[in-house]
Amino acid sequence: MQLHSKVKGKGQPLIILHGFLGMGDNWKTLANAYSKEGFEVHLVDQRNHGRSPHEEAFNYDLLAEDLKDYLEAKDLESVSIIGHSMGGKTAMRFATLFPDRVDKLIIVDIAPKYYAPHHQQILEGLTKISEAKLTSRTDADELLAEYISEKGVRQFLLKNLYWKTQEELNLRLNLSALKQKIEEVGKGLPQNASYAGKTLFIKGEKSNYIQESDKTDISDHFPDFEIQSIKNAGHWVHAEKRDAFFELSLEHLKS
Incomplete structure (x- = not known):
């Protein structure tokens, strides 16, 4: 790879x-x-x-x-x-x-x-973002705020956003694999x-x-x-x- x-x-x-x-x-x-x-x-x-x-x-x-x-x-x-x-x-x-x-x-x-898995809340929020077909970073931040209160953590996570098409934002992460393998991370x-x-x-x-x-x-x-x-x-x-x-x-x- x-x-x-x-x-x-x-x-x-x-x-x-x-x-x-x-x-x-x-x-x-x-x-x-x-x-x-x-x-x-x-x-x-x-x-x-x-x-x-x-x-x-x-x-x-x-x-x-x-x-x-x-x-x-x-x-x-x-x-x-x-x-x-x-x-x-x-x-x-x-x-x-x-x-x-x-x-x-x-x-x-x-x-x-x-370390026991402890990112479930974050992964849930990011999953919602990836499913939402968002068109602005502000909307992404508002959606993520429902899961993560700390602005600094949200800013860090939202660096993963990119324009998948001219109209749609998505995340650079392979969320499905990371969610599936969360035990491995710890x-x-x-x-x-x-x-x-x-x-x-x-x-x-x-x-x-x-x-x-x-x-x-x-x-x-x-x-x-x-x-x-x-x-x-x-x-x-x-x-x-x-x-x-x-x-x-x-x-x-x-x-």
Whole structure:
């Protein structure tokens, strides 16, 4: 599968993997900042997201294989990776399967454990949008507001809208596959999977995705790990506290 990407800058290759229901474009501003620091930044859309191909099959082994195929297509030997949420799970799986292809690894607000499905409300709202044959972004926002009260979350999700025809808006997501495979999104790393390289976990202080009790699990898979917390940030830590996130991540990438 040939994943869609946007590449910014020249230098050391840096792959950025978005979270569930996101796309590479979500990281555009940070990508520009990394590119000014000597990185060739690849904003990758994972399968069933953004402009990448749609497939019914969806799990972290496949997402890791997709990334390996991408590196081969782009002739990239080893890369640094930043992965947020679902993208963090892909990055972890990739590192445990292909450790020699990873230079620096940064996992954003996710642990290697199992998470129960918790996106049902969002998926319901997005399904209504995809069925409604909408003709304006305002209408899409109003419809989604019936399911999601937080404006920031709605804005993030509505980045998936595009003009399917001149009259009709639709979503770039493969919703049917993602709804069907929602259990896969929460799956943890296989028990014996481990990566010996230095790994930085960045968490939002106000997010409950990485908890104190997860440290044992993290160290089982990533023995050389460090967790850094960013004050007053939630799960979308890279968007909420962009400058602090950039500084912290850059330090690790350049160490």
